[in-house]
Amino acid sequence: MSRYFAGTGDLLRLALRRDRIQLPLWIIGLTLVQTATASSISGLYATEKDRIAAQTSAADNPASLVFSGLVSGASEGATAMTQSLLLVLAAAALMSTLAVVRHTRQNEELGRSELIGSTAVGRHAALTAGLLLAVLANVVLAVVSALGLASAGLPPGSSFAAGAAIGAVGVSFAGVAAVTAQIWESSRAANGAAAAVLGVAFMLRAVGDVAGRTTDGGLRVESAWPSWFSPIGWGQQIRPYDQDRWWVLALSLAAFVVQVGVAFALTRVRDVGMGMRAVSPRPPEAAPALLSPTGLAWFLHRGSLAGWAVGVSVMSFAFGVVGDEINDLIGDSERTAEIIQQLGGTGSLLDAYLSATIGLMGLAVAGFAVQSLNRMRHEETSGGLETVLSAATSRFSWLTGHLVVTLAGVTVLMLLTGISAAVGYGLATGDMGAEFGSLVAAALVRLPAVLVLAAFAVLTFGSLPRLAIGLPWAAFALCLLISQIGSTLDLPQVVMDISPFSHVPGLPGGDFTVGPLLVLLVITAVLTAAGTALFRRRDLALQ
Structure with a gap:
């Protein structure tokens, strides 16, 4: 049996060296989010009465339950968890899936595993090293997060319960990625499948929280x-700073053990470089559309776009259905003004909720734009770009093909966001035309902000190819953090303005102004032109 794991230690050390920058940045960033939120609670809610009012409002607010999760009391720690735990749990899951796929399926896709396998390395060594790396990263994240929360003045025991919840969720999704890496043949597909599982997990949690009941005078859901x-x-059911239910950790660990067992079983029966999912045979001759750079780009991106379209439509539809319940909260509540501010909208509470959900989906579509343009770097490092350029294809036309497909993709996704949300809201209220036009407009008005992040990805690809994947994702993560916790932490306006999404009109409900949108479009054009020009002048970087 030991021969299957030979060389695991060496591969783990190699993985640690490769991720010596990425994983510490993940851990530091998530810890800062948790610690900053906990430290801000005393300033935002000076008295227990303020926290009780905030938590009871959150417990009765379906939008808050969707975006922030459970309410578990009115202590400072419980209030901090309501405002930050869900975001950190999802981020820890994403960190784990990316790490496992990067050191398993991506290595196979790039041919590294075949080279390593020619030495004295066991069949399970690569998967074991990737899983150990993910587990180690989550253990460090759990401990550092707990220490950060304790340093903010929160009870140490509950702080470690919060850290354990974060680490356990990350470990469970490492198991998810271990399975998807065995089933799909490309790292993009494996990451996409793991992200789909994360999306389903988020939706199940959101449905369960919204459908739950309030107890203890409205202070617990x-x-x-x-x-x-x-x-x-x-992760939420551990309820840090409330019940500290450590036994819930057993669910995550049990899921991890089962998933790892399945992954190891699949590793033994499949060939290196192949996935369990059968790849349909291609026709003997290429379609005429593949003779153009744009047609080739469409062929490469169509599967990913289809998956994103389904995910965006389902999420937006669900948000639209929940919007009908927001009407019940409009009234003379003392907390209404604060809820509107936290949701990021203006006007009525309904408009604030719809604006916040459309804004969140706009950020999700920006994630598609970054992922789509990262395909260019993959084509460069895998040698596919060199082959294409050896024919009668220029760098400009090749890059333009990917840009055209990405632009069309984000436009379609934003349209689907507005239409799906409008349909969901219309079915819930019985009036299909009530918010249709305003929601479609609210989705399209966020398109320039999405394009700015896409243009930044092009600029990075053209100027800093070795950072062409990490920097755009870091920019995306920064925009996400500013959007989700910027108002909670009362960040300075100069920091909020870093995100292009801070400059779009807050439709529906807000005032429509053309000026900021034109500025965003000009920034997009400048960054894209600069990235294109730099790409045409630099050498191909295969590593």
Whole structure:
């Protein structure tokens, strides 16, 4: 049996060296989010009465339950968890899936595993090293997060419960990625499948929390059964700074053990470089559309776009359905003004909720834009670009093909966001035309902000190819953090303005102004032109 794991230690040391920058940045960033949120609670809510009012409003607010998760009391720690735990849980899951796929399926896709396998390395060594790396990263994240929360003045025991919840969710999704890396043949597909599982887990948790019931005078939400089918829900059910239910950790660990067992079993029966999912045979001759750079780009991106389209439509539809319940909260509540501010909208509470959800989906579409343009770097490092350029294809036309497909893709996704949200809201209220036009407009008005992040990805690809993947994702993460916790932490306006999404009109409900959108489009054009020009002048970087 030991021969299957020979060389695991060496591969783990190699993985640690490769991720010596990425994983520490993940850990430091997530810890800062948790610690900063906990430190801000005393300033935002000076008295227990303020925290009680905030938490009871959150417990009665379906939008807050969707975006922030459970409410578990009115202590400073419980209030901090309501505002930050869900975001950190999802980020820890994403960190783990990317790490496992990077050191398993991506190595196979690039031919590294075949080279390593020619030495004295066991069949399970690569997968074991990737899993050990993910587990180690999550253990460090759990400990550092706990220490950060304790340093903010919160009870140490509950702080370690919060850290354990984060680490356990990350470990459980490492198991998810271990399975998807065996099933799909490309790292993009494996990451996409793991992200789809994360999206389903988020939705199950959201449905369970919204369908739950409030207890203890409205200070605690008892989730319905769908939350217990979600690893994200398991992390919340530990309820740090309230009940500290350590036994819930067993669910995440059990899921991890089962998934790792499945992954090892699949590793033994499949060939290196191949996936368990059968790849359909291609026709003997290429379609005429593949003779153009744009047609080739469409062929490469169509599967990813289809998956994103389904995910965006389902999420937006669900947000639209929940919007009908927001009407019940409009009234003379003392907390209404604060809820509107936290949701990021203006006007009525309904408009604020719809604006916040459309804004969140706009950020998600920006993630597609970054992922789509990262394909260019993959084509460069895998040698595919060199082959294409050896024919009668210029660098400009090749790059333009990917840009055209990405631009069309983000436009379609934003349209689907507005239409799906409008349909969901219309079915819930019985009036299909009530918010249709305003929601479609609200989605399209965020398109320039999405394009700015896409243009930044092009600029990075043209100027800093070795950072062409990490920097755009870092920019995306920064925009996400500013959007989700910027108002909670009362960040300076100069920091908020870093995100292009801070400059778009807050439709529906806000005032429409053309000026900021034109500025964003000009920035997009300048960054894209600069990235294109730099790419045409630099050498190909295969590593």
